[in-house]
Amino acid sequence: MQDEPTPIELTKSVADFLRNDIAPLISGHQAFKLRVAINILDLVTRQLTLEEGSDAAEVGRLRALLGMDGSVTDLNRALVERIAKGEVDLATPGLAEHLWATTMDKLAVDQPNYASYKRELGRGG
């Protein structure tokens, strides 16, 4: 077991330092790149916070959908193959719900400000 602070806390402290103390000092193209860098650290922080829970839920749904076990990567490869072969499609019970839930969990990490995501989040489905 590793010591603390946790990676989430460490990453967040760097992002906050860059945002609050460094960003006001920089302008032009370097300021743009710094914003990208801060966005990356924020994304990593969100992923470290959310990934474990969303992967577990995704694996649970995929096991039910495919009737097999495996890692989240293995199960996604299996699903992709079945869709490609036409064995699974939108008529398959649970597929649409699974894809929606998985995609919403990805947006929560990648782009929580994306307008389509905020709209769908508002539906509460």
Place this chain on the structure above:
Amino acid sequence: MIEAELSRSVARWCPGATGVAGVARLSGGASQETWRFDIVHPDGPIGAILRRSPKGYGAAPTRAAGLGAEAQLMQLAYEAGVPSPRVMHVLVPDDNLGTGFIMQRVEGETIARKILRDDEFAATRPLLARQIGEVLAKLHGLPRDKLPELRSRSATEEIAEFERDYRSLDWPKPVFELALRWLRDHDPGPSAETTLVHGDFRNGNLIIGADGVRAVLDWELAHLGDPMEDLGWVCVNSWRFGEIDKPVGGFGSREELFAGYEAAGRKVDPSRVKFWEVMGTLRWGIMCGGMMQRFRESPDHSMERAMIGRRASETEIDLLRLLVPRGS
């Protein structure tokens, strides 16, 4: 330096020109550059833009039409009344500037978010969806026999190409897989008419002024194909920049776009437009994957490219909204 070569070049083809000033690089990757400058002239400075591939970068990527074709298309468009910069000079070997062309600089805004948010465009925005329809109708009406040599792509070939691109990424994405199946199942077949297709006509590639569309830029993906492709691409959610209820670039409705297109004497096929919107959404998603791959494999480790890779999920939610809308 490039100033000296530009000065020598303009003196040859622009009568009265005495040199250049204010030369600045605008954008572009290793293979294609854009520069702005003024031609110094006794009657006053003439705003100009240079688009070029430096020497040694002559080979265009397979999908690109090439700078020579781009210059020809912009000039044809200009002559036909499509808002387009006038091409002033196509580079020749004596210019010592590589391959490309010099065009008139059109003043206005290209940054999509500014056009969608800034007050100075408030009165212009409601006009744009219809105007874009009119511009596209003119563009699709450019005479086939005057066009440069261009690649030709049917919907079926395009699906196959995107599938190859997607598989080469080895990036298992169930939503993309589903979209590929949907596209194959809804392939509309060859279009009744094959026309010039701009290929990247969207908010971000248009110069907008108070009076509306002033210039259509970035013709490098021009090809021959189904004219409905351009109408679908301009509606892809990624080019609405947050204004998701206004499908045409965040400006207005499909109805306005279609009305402008039909008023200019051409016919819209809404189901084909929808097909190309789905195709376009997947196309941008796969391009995000390409960015991820280039980030991994190229030595410069660009953070921007890395983050564009993480935007593929935006196209996944948009594909789901198109193909399996919730609450319906």
